[in-house]
Amino acid sequence: MFDHVKFGASDYAASKAFFLEALAPLGVTLVSEGPPAYGAELAQPHGKVSLCLFETQEKPAHLHLAFTAATRAQVDAFHRAALEAGGQDHGAPGLRPHYHAHYYAAFVIGPDGHNIEAVCHEPEA
Known part of the structure; x- marks a missing residue:
């Protein structure tokens, strides 16, 4: 169903660190990263679904849903x-x-x- 889900974070560094640490037991790692406004992509090895986050001050933060x-x-x-x-x-x-x-x-x-x-x-x- 989902290819990736992308959402904004007001504290990009803290959010990236949180998700990397919290999802590490599930095998999730950083697979790509650009400038904070573009963000980071997290996924499991050889995974087909990714979680992406980027820096924004927008409230509520922009939500991006990608369907396969x-x-x-x-x-x-x-x-x-x-x-x-x-x-x-x-x-x-x-x-x-x-x-x-x-x-x-x-x-x-x-x-x-x-x-x-x-x-x-x-x-x-």
Whole structure:
């Protein structure tokens, strides 16, 4: 269901340290990190789901939910359905090579302002 969940933290360093320590018994480690405004990605080894956090002073902090899509066609269908359901476009379906070569995603803003994404990590069929 989820590919990743991303949320904001007002004290990025403390939140990152907390989650790394608290989730260490579950095998969760830091797998990537950028500047605090971009944040950190935490996951289990060879995991397909990640927890991401970033620094923000926004209250409530921005929430980003990414759902796994098996195919790029599902990403396209998600985007159409979400717009028809009243979502606001926040990124049309397409490749996001700055994440990785096969990162195909679409983004919408839901009714409460949350960033909702569908992502396929597979190469085009």
